[in-house]
Amino acid sequence: MFARRETRQALIWITLTITVLLLAAALLTVSGLYSVAASRGHFPWTSWLLKVGMHRSVATHSLLVGSPPRLSDDNLVRLGAGHFHGGCVPCHGGPGKRSNPIVYHMLPPPPELSRVVQDWSDKELFWIVRNGIKYTGMPAWVALKRDDEVWAVVAFLRALPKLGAQDYRKLTRSQDRVGNRRAEERARVGSGSQAISACARCHGSETSPPISSLVPIIAGQPAAYLESALRQYADGDRESGIMQPVAAELDADAISLLSKYYAGLSPALAGETIATPEQITRGQAIATLGVPETGIPACLACHAGSSPTFPLLAGQHARYTVNQLLVWQQGLRATSAPGAIMAPIAKRLSRQQIDDVAAFFESLGAPRTAGDATTRVGQRP
Ligand code: HEC
Ligand code: HEC
Ligand code: HEC
Structure with missing residues (x-):
């Protein structure tokens, strides 16, 4: 009996305390007395809570991240x-x-x-x-x-x-002072190819290859394709956390200028390849004949300059080509009209076929030697 009364009283007190605290918090919020000034810093306990909370949250949530x-x-x-x-x-x-x-x-x-x-x-x-x-x-x-x-x-x-x-x-590549000049400015004034511009920092120029084999060679691509790609990034139709922020800064004029500028450069093609001759031969078969049994068309039907809005693949880094085909296989890059043409083709390729065909296209960038005309189909003009 006695114990039950005590419990009831304790419950009332707890409820009252919580209500008062909630009311006080509500009052503090609504009154505007709490300062949100970044200039004032946090109370030590708030800092501690945020720091520990952040570390624990990251530790727990990152358990699900793949290898x-x-x-x-x-x-x-x-x-x-x-x-x-x-x-x-x-x-x-x-x-x-x-x-x-x-x-x-x-x-x-x-x-x-x-x-x-x-x-x-x-x-x-x-x-x-x-x-x-x-x-x-x-x-x-x-x-x-x-x-x-x-x-x-x-x-x-x-x-x-x-x-x-x-x-x-x-x-x-940020050592070059010209590197800080805006790329459009360079395209406009048409300054020398050694200059490293905002784009050249990653994409290279006539004389330097891209910074990484995962960055595409854009020099020498048809201007219409480059323009279409930059629009897709700017409109969020082609997903890339690296290119979307870059393209979002460009207006229509800059996009058109830069596309023409890069289309006019002769590319420093990938050239070196680690692929075996057998792999290149297998890739060449896919590129020139397709794989009719699985509905894969010949890549060169579209990728040898037949349309100015289609990219050239000859001489492109194999790693970039492989990566883009995998991007399509994940269902990305498929919302734009040209991307939707490529999506079903990429989905039909096996991983082995992707590696082979990418190796073949990369090998087309190697310097010409006399008498090797056989593998020159789709060579960049
Ligand atoms: C708009 C400013 C901003 C940009 C841009 C930004 N960060 Fe941060 N980053 C912050 C702030 C603020 C914190 C929080 C620091 C804290 O909680 O003490 C942070 C925290 C981090 C942390 C956790 C560090 C720690 O121990 O607290 C990492 C790692 C990090 N950023 C990496 C990056 C990388 C990589 C990029 C570029 C892809 C990037 N950030 C871009 C502002 C930025
Ligand atoms: C930080 C490095 C970086 C910078 C700077 C950069 N790019 Fe890129 N760019 C990339 C990467 C990586 C990709 C491939 C993105 C993807 O997976 O879609 C790419 C893709 C592109 C493509 C598509 C090419 C294709 O074959 O489909 C174009 C066009 C392009 N960039 C133009 C530019 C222009 C113009 C600038 C300067 C205004 C620029 N980029 C600046 C890294 C960069
Ligand atoms: C019917 C025409 C067509 C055929 C056939 C075709 N493609 Fe494409 N491909 C396209 C179009 C269009 C694009 C541009 C997509 C875009 O703008 O996003 C493209 C883009 C690509 C790209 C991206 C290049 C870059 O610079 O980002 C790769 C890689 C590619 N195709 C590989 C292949 C391979 C490999 C084959 C053969 C198995 C093939 N394609 C067959 C139409 C075709």
């Missing part, structure tokens, strides 16, 4: 570096590059990443770069389905603590 690719892969690191320079440095800074004082006044301020990446596992870094962090200003990846791109950034973050300012400048 990473080989992160020491040089081409992955270089692609990640290229994006880091444009997409992360403005907030986090980088070797030899301090960020603008404005970002130190964010709350929390973005940390210098070379000092903190050791605190996180590969999967945790992947999760952070892909999803961003609520209430901090750390943005999510623009193209959430492009895990391959996020892993490239993680590969670079792993290499970052070992990089000095000089290595970093070399890796990102």
Whole structure:
């Protein structure tokens, strides 16, 4: 009897206390007395709660992240570096590059990443770069389905603590003073091909190949194709967390100018290939004849310059070609009209066929030698 009365009284007190606390919180919120000023910092306990909460949340959620690719892969690191320079440095800074004082006044301020990446596992870094962090200003990846791109950034973050300012400048090709000139400006003034522009930093120029074999060679592609690709990125029809932010900055004039500019350059083609002659022969059969049993058409019916809105594949890096075909197999790059033409073809290719046909096209970039005319079909003009 006595015990029951005590319990009831305790319950009343608990309910009352909770109600008062909730009311006080509501009053504080509605009155506007709580300061949201970033200039004031957090109370120590708020900081602690946010930090521990963030670390625990990342640790738990990253358990579901799949296995990473080989992160020491040089081409992955270089692609990640290229994006880091444009997409992360403005907030986090980088070797030899301090960020603008404005970002130190964010709350929390973005940390210098070379000092903190050791605190996180590969999967945790992947999760952070892909999803961003609520209430901090750390943005999510623009193209959430492009895990391959996020892993490239993680590969670079792993290499970052070992990089000095000089290595970093070399890796990102940001040492060239002209590199900071806007690409459209260069296209307009038509300055020399040695100049490294905002695009050339990743895509290279007549004299330098792209920064990584995962970055396409765009020099010498038909202008109409380049224009169509840039529009697709700008409109969000072609998903890439690396190219969408770049293309979004370009207006219609710049897109048209840049496309004409790159179409007019003679490409530094992939050339070197590690494929075996047998693989190239198998790839050549697919490219020239298709695989009628499985409904795969001859690639060269469309990819040898028959339409200015179709890309040339000859001399393209095999890794880029493979990656794009895998992107279609994941159901991406299929919403635009030209992308929808390619989607069913890519879906019918086996992984072996993808590797073979990509190797064949890459081999077409090798320098011509006398008497090898047989494999020259689809050669870039
Ligand atoms: C708009 C500014 C901004 C941009 C752009 C940005 N970040 Fe961040 N980032 C932040 C902020 C703010 C935090 C949160 C820091 C905290 O919670 O202490 C953060 C946190 C992180 C963390 C966790 C670090 C830690 O230990 O707290 C990683 C890793 C990271 N960012 C990587 C990246 C990468 C890689 C890119 C580019 C793809 C990037 N960020 C782009 C602002 C930015
Ligand atoms: C940070 C590196 C980087 C920068 C800077 C960059 N690109 Fe790209 N670009 C890429 C990557 C990676 C891809 C492939 C993206 C994908 O998977 O769709 C690409 C794709 C493209 C394509 C499609 C090519 C094809 O064969 O389908 C065009 C066109 C293009 N970029 C033009 C430009 C232009 C013009 C600029 C400068 C305004 C530029 N890029 C700046 C990395 C970059
Ligand atoms: C019926 C015409 C057609 C045929 C046949 C065809 N393609 Fe395509 N392909 C296209 C079109 C159109 C695009 C451009 C898609 C876009 O703009 O997004 C394309 C794009 C591509 C790309 C992307 C290139 C880049 O620079 O991003 C690759 C790789 C590709 N095709 C491979 C192949 C292979 C391999 C075959 C043969 C097995 C093949 N294609 C057969 C029409 C075709």
